[in-house]
Amino acid sequence: MQSEKSKKAGKAPSTTLLIDFLRTSYDGSSEILLLEEDMNFNSRAASLSDVRQGDGYLLVSTDIAARGIDLPETTHIYNFDLPKTAVDYLHRAGRTGRMPFSDKKYTVTNIIVSEERFVLQRFENELMFNCEELTLEVPC
Incomplete structure (x- = not known):
């Protein structure tokens, strides 16, 4: 998978x-919306409005969604790159199902290469949580 190679080379995947990975994984069952820093304000506002009004959206976002954006009905967060600090991790993961707004279960998935495992372990120790680890072998 090309994105895996990019991550190992130290470059953030596009x-x-x-x-493309999410479209393949979710078999087209959800509309995918973007939220990035370099988007203009109207585009960001439109993406957030769609997420808040609808059901079945996947929101792909950079760290811009880690703070200051309230999406309490969010049930899944995918970290394609780990935040730089444990506090940033907490804020990014905190976008999901917060009480008292939701009693749904929520999931935070971290997509990492083995070289990044120590960073996630540091976050686990500092924030006192445990991740379930699933290993995927990706052919080169």
Whole structure:
């Protein structure tokens, strides 16, 4: 998978690769919306409005959604790149199903390469949580 190679080379995979991965994974069952820093205000506002009004959207976002955007009905967060600090991780993961707004279960998935495992372990220790680890072998 090309995005895996990009991550190992130290380059962040493009949003396009992530969207292609999600489209393949979700078999087209959800509309995918973008939220990035370099989008103009109207485009960002439209994406957020669609997410808040509708059901079945996947929101792909950079760290712009980690703070200051309230999406309490969000049930899944996918970290394609780990935040730089444990506090940033907490804020990014905190976008999901917060009480008392929701009693749904929520999931935070971290897509990492083995070299990034120590960073996630540091976050686990600092924030006192445990991740379930699933290993995927990706052919080169």
